[in-house]
Amino acid sequence: MATLKWRVKGWKSSKFVRVLQTNAFNQTQQIIRKTTTSSTQIPSQLDLPLHFRVTNLNEASGFYISLIQQSKSAEEIRKIQTHMTNHSFPHLRLGNKLLDAYLRLGSLGYAHQLFDELPQRHVVAWNAMISCYIRQRRSAEAVSLYKRMALEGVCPDDFTLSSILKAFSDLGLVFDGQKAHGKAVVFGLEISNVFVGSALVDMYAKLGKMRNAHLVADRVVEKDVVLFTTLVVGYVQNGEDGKAMQAFYQMISEGVKGNEYTFTSLLVSCGNLKDLCLGNLIHGFIIKCGHEFGISSQTSLLTMYSKCGMVDDSLKVFEHVLNPNLVSWTSLIVGLAQNGREEVALSKFCQMIRSSVIPNCLTLSGALIACSSLAILDQGQQIHTIILKLGLHLDKFIGASLIDFYGRCGCVELAKPVYDSLFNRDLVIVNTLMYAYAQNGFEHETLELFQRMKAMGLEPNDVTLVSVLLACGNAGLVDEGIHIFDTFVGKCNIQITKEHYACMVDIYGRAGRLQEAESLINEVGNPDIVLWRILLTACRLHGDITMVGRILKKVAELSPGDEGSLVLSSNIYAAEGNWSQVIGVKSLIWGNGLKKSPAMSWVSIDGEVHTFMAGDFSHPRFKEIDYIIKELMKKVKEFG
DNA sequence: CCATGAATGC
Numbered sequence: 259m260a261t262l263k264w265r266v267k268g269w270k271s272s273k274f275v276r277v278l279q280t281n282a283f284n285q286t287q288q289i290i291r292k293t294t295t296s297s298t299q300i301p302s303q304l305d306l307p308l309h310f311r312v313t314n315l316n317e318a319s320g321f322y323i324s325l326i327q328q329s330k331s332a333e334e335i336r337k338i339q340t341h342m343t344n345h346s347f348p349h350l351r352l353g354n355k356l357l358d359a360y361l362r363l364g365s366l367g368y369a370h371q372l373f374d375e376l377p378q379r380h381v382v383a384w385n386a387m388i389s390c391y392i393r394q395r396r397s398a399e400a401v402s403l404y405k406r407m408a409l410e411g412v413c414p415d416d417f418t419l420s421s422i423l424k425a426f427s428d429l430g431l432v433f434d435g436q437k438a439h440g441k442a443v444v445f446g447l448e449i450s451n452v453f454v455g456s457a458l459v460d461m462y463a464k465l466g467k468m469r470n471a472h473l474v475a476d477r478v479v480e481k482d483v484v485l486f487t488t489l490v491v492g493y494v495q496n497g498e499d500g501k502a503m504q505a506f507y508q509m510i511s512e513g514v515k516g517n518e519y520t521f522t523s524l525l526v527s528c529g530n531l532k533d534l535c536l537g538n539l540i541h542g543f544i545i546k547c548g549h550e551f552g553i554s555s556q557t558s559l560l561t562m563y564s565k566c567g568m569v570d571d572s573l574k575v576f577e578h579v580l581n582p583n584l585v586s587w588t589s590l591i592v593g594l595a596q597n598g599r600e601e602v603a604l605s606k607f608c609q610m611i612r613s614s615v616i617p618n619c620l621t622l623s624g625a626l627i628a629c630s631s632l633a634i635l636d637q638g639q640q641i642h643t644i645i646l647k648l649g650l651h652l653d654k655f656i657g658a659s660l661i662d663f664y665g666r667c668g669c670v671e672l673a674k675p676v677y678d679s680l681f682n683r684d685l686v687i688v689n690t691l692m693y694a695y696a697q698n699g700f701e702h703e704t705l706e707l708f709q710r711m712k713a714m715g716l717e718p719n720d721v722t723l724v725s726v727l728l729a730c731g732n733a734g735l736v737d738e739g740i741h742i743f744d745t746f747v748g749k750c751n752i753q754i755t756k757e758h759y760a761c762m763v764d765i766y767g768r769a770g771r772l773q774e775a776e777s778l779i780n781e782v783g784n785p786d787i788v789l790w791r792i793l794l795t796a797c798r799l800h801g802d803i804t805m806v807g808r809i810l811k812k813v814a815e816l817s818p819g820d821e822g823s824l825v826l827s828s829n830i831y832a833a834e835g836n837w838s839q840v841i842g843v844k845s846l847i848w849g850n851g852l853k854k855s856p857a858m859s860w861v862s863i864d865g866e867v868h869t870f871m872a873g874d875f876s877h878p879r880f881k882e883i884d885y886i887i888k889e890l891m892k893k894v895k896e897f898g
Numbered sequence: 899c900c901a902t903g904a905a906t907g908c
Contacts, residue, residue, distance in 0.1 A: 323899090354899045361900095385900040392901090420901040456902045487903045519904045526905075557905045588906040596907095620907045627907085658908035686908055 319352060326355050332365035339372065354382045361390040381407075381415050389421040397425035401434070414441060420453040427464035435461050439474075449477050456485045463492025468501070481512060487520045499527035503536065516543065518552045525558040529565030537562045553579065557586040564593025573602075584615055592624035600628035604637065619650050623659040630663040638663045654682065658690045665694025670703075683714065689721045696725040696732075704729035720752050727761030736769040756786040763789050767796025776805060787817050794826040803834050810843070821847065 360369035391400035426435035455478035462471035493502035528537035594603035629638035664673035730739030766775035
């Protein structure tokens with residue numbers, strides 16, 4: 259026995275109702291007296307005729323519908339369904355309603371059972387099933403239903419099309435999408451129905467066909483916010499931020515007002531373009547339209563400000579967020595970590611934990627980035643513990659962040675187990691470990707991993723190349739480095755950056771092949787100043803002063819009075835005893851009013867930070883430290 | 899009776 263609470267609007271206990279009972283073959287009327295209404299004991303086989311006197315089909319349908327709508331569980335719906343079936347109640351509309359109720363309560367099993375039992379599956383029933391699968395991102399099942407529907411001779415309508423298109427873009431089924439588009443055109447829905455129009459725009463955008471998306475959008479007769487926003491989002495996600503702004507402009511010039519969705523997408527563009535001016539403009543629009551206290555607007559605003567390098571403005575926006583959620587905390591923490599405000603990022607991370615917001619993969623990788631930059635092992639390990647507790651250690655972003663973090667802290671032995679624990683080692687994961695090896699002087703391991711990449715079915719990219727060249731430089735493998743570099747330069751999918759040139763200059767330079775290093779820099783269009791500094795370092799290493807003057811001239815063209823190069827040059831001249839040149843360079847330094855900014859290093863021991871500066875002897879244990887350093891230097895010299 | 903768009907990362 260189960261209790262089903264009924265509270266049906268407008269029904270009184272004394273009222274008599276007629277339910278017209280029909281089945282597929284004959285229609286008979288039964289007059290049933292209704293005895294109770296407000297709360298009724300229902301046998302497991304719900305037996306409505308005991309309680310009802312039915313006179314009118316519409317009223318009975320309405321009663322069933324009310325029952326269905328008020329049901330809180332699939333079991334209740336099931337009883338109503340059983341009752342309807344027992345009394346051969348007409349199914350067409352109510353069947354759809356039942357189906358919809360099952361789907362909303364997440365009971366796909368019952369829904370499917372009912373769907374298969376329906377004597378005639380109306381297009382609405384198909385739509386309800388398809389849209390449910392779409393909502394659950396089960397695109398393949400949605401598509402197979404759509405195809406089955408065609409086989410059963412049911413024609414898709416505007417609802418069907420507006421749902422199913424998402425599945426096509428999700429699965430990359432361009433051809434099916436185009437066929438559906440064809441149907442939309444034939445039915446005239448492409449231009450007359452904004453739902454279909456928006457869905458088409460969305461599909462083409464997700465398939466990367468922005469030209470088609472924009473063409474469809476232009477054809478829709480009554481354009482609304484959603485249509486335009488879909489278009490804007492499409493441009494943003496395809497990296498065409500300028501076009502996104504143009505679409506927005508088209509939108510406001512057609513008199514359509516933006517909403518929070520529109521502004522959040524536009525702000526992503528401003529961030530990508532690093533266009534603070536545009537960002538401020540959108541900020542103005544947001545205030546004007548009254549969305550400034552919407553949490554998504556605020557989050558997007560603070561992200562935009564961090565991407566434009568204005569972290570203080572991000573912090574200001576964050577202060578106005580009433581109840582920061584996971585996303586707003588995460589955006590703030592990541593923004594701070596990426597803008598050199600690692601300490602603040604970590605303190606915000608702690609605040610977030612204290613306000614009992616549970617971090618996710620993004621938050622944790624942001625916090626790890628902060629720990630990486632600061633190279634603080636213990637705090638990062640605490641975060642590692644949180645990651646393990648939350649069971650997020652297999653996430654590839656987290657994995658990469660952890661490997662990178664341990665690499666930067668100099669603990670390759672801790673990075674390797676993280677790598678080993680990951681199942682899917684994609685290019686990024688392998689690159690991260692390779693870089694961890696390369697920067698810690700594990701040349702052999704770096705190159706071995708590079709060799710193994712091909713067997714893993716991974717195509718090396720520009721990041722891989724940096725690690726490989728770094729390793730070759732450290733291992734003194736000059737010819738090997740040059741060979742690998744040359745084979746990569748030919749490949750079209752690899753962008754050679756200043757980082758690679760820096761590695762190559764270093765490789766040549768360390769090997770004493772200074773001429774080749776110099777001509778390589780000269781080959782680079784618009785060379786970075788760092789390249790010349792690396793060459794200067796190589797000149798110092800080999801005690802070669804012949805090209806120092808030439809280099810200084812080049813540097814002066816690029817960046818007059820670059821203190822780093824000048825200081826390096828004067829050191830080279832000094833080491834070779836060429837004092838007149840030393841004075842020449844020093845006078846340049848003094849003449850430009852340059853001052854070498856003090857170099858500082860620091861180390862954190864038991865939570866206390868010890869800082870050291872050149873010429874600073876104030877540390878309480880300076881003598882011990884100085885002695886140990888001298889001993890270490892002796893040993894280093896012994897080993898060459 | 900059934901359908902539209904978003905903010906955070908290696």
